[in-house]
Amino acid sequence: MNAATPPQRPPADYGDPVVLRTDPAGARDVPLKHPRKLLFPGEGIARADLAAYYLEVAPVLLPYLHERPCSFTRWPDGIAGRSFFQKNPIAGLPPWVPTRPFGNVNHMRVEEPATLAYLVAAGVIEVHMALGTWPDPGHPDIAVIDLDPTPPAGWDAVQRTGRMVKRALDVLGVEGFPKTSGATGLHVFIALDRSLPAGGVRDAVRNLMRTLQRVAPAEVTLEYRVSRRRGVFLDYGQNARGRTMAAPYSVRPRPGAPVSTPITWDELAHVTPADFTVRTVPARLGRLGDPMAEIFRVRGIRATRLDPATTKKPDMPAQTSGGGRGI
Numbered sequence: 657m658n659a660a661t662p663p664q665r666p667p668a669d670y671g672d673p674v675v676l677r678t679d680p681a682g683a684r685d686v687p688l689k690h691p692r693k694l695l696f697p698g699e700g701i702a703r704a705d706l707a708a709y710y711l712e713v714a715p716v717l718l719p720y721l722h723e724r725p726c727s728f729t730r731w732p733d734g735i736a737g738r739s740f741f742q743k744n745p746i747a748g749l750p751p752w753v754p755t756r757p758f759g760n761v762n763h764m765r766v767e768e769p770a771t772l773a774y775l776v777a778a779g780v781i782e783v784h785m786a787l788g789t790w791p792d793p794g795h796p797d798i799a800v801i802d803l804d805p806t807p808p809a810g811w812d813a814v815q816r817t818g819r820m821v822k823r824a825l826d827v828l829g830v831e832g833f834p835k836t837s838g839a840t841g842l843h844v845f846i847a848l849d850r851s852l853p854a855g856g857v858r859d860a861v862r863n864l865m866r867t868l869q870r871v872a873p874a875e876v877t878l879e880y881r882v883s884r885r886r887g888v889f890l891d892y893g894q895n896a897r898g899r900t901m902a903a904p905y906s907v908r909p910r911p912g913a914p915v916s917t918p919i920t921w922d923e924l925a926h927v928t929p930a931d932f933t934v935r936t937v938p939a940r941l942g943r944l945g946d947p948m949a950e951i952f953r954v955r956g957i958r959a960t961r962l963d964p965a966t967t968k969k970p971d972m973p974a975q976t977s978g979g980g981r982g983i
Contacts, residue, residue, distance in 0.1 A: 669700075670689075670691070670692050670693040670803040671691045671704070673689045673690075674687075674688050675688070675825065675846065676688050676711070678711065678770040679770065679867055680767075684768070684769075684773075686750065686770055686773040686777055687777065688704060688776070690703055691704035691707075693733075693734065694734055695734040695781060695932075696734065696911070696913045697735075698911050699717065699912065699913050699933075699934075705934065707772075709771050709773040709934045709938065710769075710770055710775075710776055711772065712938045713937065713938060714769040714772055715790060716941060716949070717772070717783075717903065717904065717905040718767065718769070719949075720903050720904050721767070721783070722789070723789040723790045724763070724785045724786045724788070725758045725786040725790075726763060726765070726784060726785055728775060728780045728783055729741055729909060730742055730781070731779060731780075731909050734890055735781070735911070737952075739909065743761045744761060744762060744763075744865055745762060745764050745856065746764070746775075753774060756790055757951060758790070758793050758794075759900075764920050766783065781907055781908075782902060782908055783902070783903050783906040783907075784900035784906070785900055786899070786900050787800060787854070787899075787901075788854065789849070792850070793849070794854055795852065795853055795854070796850065796852075796854055796959075797848050797850050797956055797969055798845050798846065798847060798860075798914075799845070799857050799895055799962065800845055800895060801832070801843070801844040801864075801865070802841065802891040802894045803818060803821070803841050803842040803843075803844075803888050803889075803890065804840070804841040804888065806877070806882070806887060808812070809886075809888055810840070810928065813887060813888050814841055815914070815925060817887075817888040818842050818877060820872060820875070820876075821844055821868070822834075822924075824867070824964075825846075826922055828864075828961060829961070830957055831846070832846050832962055833845045833846070833847075833947075833950070833951050835917055835918040835920060836914075836915075836919075836927075836932055837902060837914035837916055837929070838906065838907070838932075839908055839910060839914070840909035841888075842924075843916070845948065845951055846962070847951050847955070847957065848958070848972055849957060851958050852958065852959045853896060853897070855896070856959060857895045860959040860962040860963045861892040861895050861950065862878075862892040863962075863963040863965060863966075864962045864963060864964060865878055865890040869890065876888045876889075876890050876906055877890070878887055878892070902916040903916065904917070904918050905917065905918075913933045913935070914929055916928055918947045918948035920947045
């Protein structure tokens with residue numbers, strides 16, 4: 657007697673292909689296959705929803721990507737499936753998507769809403785940006801202070817460290833612009849004058865991070881070996897040449913569909929990364945605008961101003977709730 661044939665599952669209904677019209681003239685129509693395919697199953701967010709999000713936030717996202725090398729993570733089957741990192745142009749790139757080389761990579765440039773729609777159609781969830789722009793991305797116009805908590809440290813530790821960073825920048829007379837990483841951490845952007853290469857920027861940020869570690873050793877670490885980290889990891893290496901990081905308003909491929917979102921320093925005390933998602937960020941932008949937009953108008957500093965030794969402010973004493981002398 658033959659075993660019963662197991663019932664066949666019906667094919668998934670991902671929806672008929674649709675066309676995303678990204679400009680009134682129809683010159684940049686983008687075909688979108690499988691629009692109902694769930695990319696974030698727990699939230700019911702499908703490919704068409706992600707495309708709609710990126711098109712809605714394009715006016716605030718695109719200025720951060722303008723003239724910058726970009727890279728992407730592609731998740732063709734959503735966050736529960738396989739993924740891969742993409743720097744070189746996607747096969748079959750439309751002729752209207754420009755490219756430009758940096759180092760040994762010919763990067764796609766993201767300059768218009770249609771390119772964002774095309775990326776979603778190609779399986780992209782996450783958009784990364786370089787910290788420098790053409791014609792010389794190797795001389796950054798942005799430095800980043802990257803705060804990454806090591807469990808059991810959590811968001812409360814990031815909040816404390818973020819306040820410490822803010823006090824340090826205030827002492828140095830430098831303006832910082834915070835955003836949630838979209839994961840568990842915080843990124844602080846600082847506008848630069850492009851006078852130093854990436855290595856010099858990295859060294860200046862490293863020296864500031866060393867000062868923070870010296871005054872708050874129980875709170876922060878510069879240890880790159882994950883097994884030996886404690887507290888909040890200060891990742892100055894994100895400033896190295898050729899690195900890219902999640903752009904403001906990029907979606908992150910994590911449960912909840914979180915978005916790396918600019919915030920104000922006052923908000924840091926009472927928000928969490930989970931507050932900012934594909935579902936919530938467009939309405940927030942409608943109410944408040946972009947808190948980081950000022951970074952395009954401030955005068956960039958020479959990165960050496962971030963080095964407490966160079967600015968002759970090596971101690972920067974103040975009080976914290978953690979160990980050490982604090983900032």
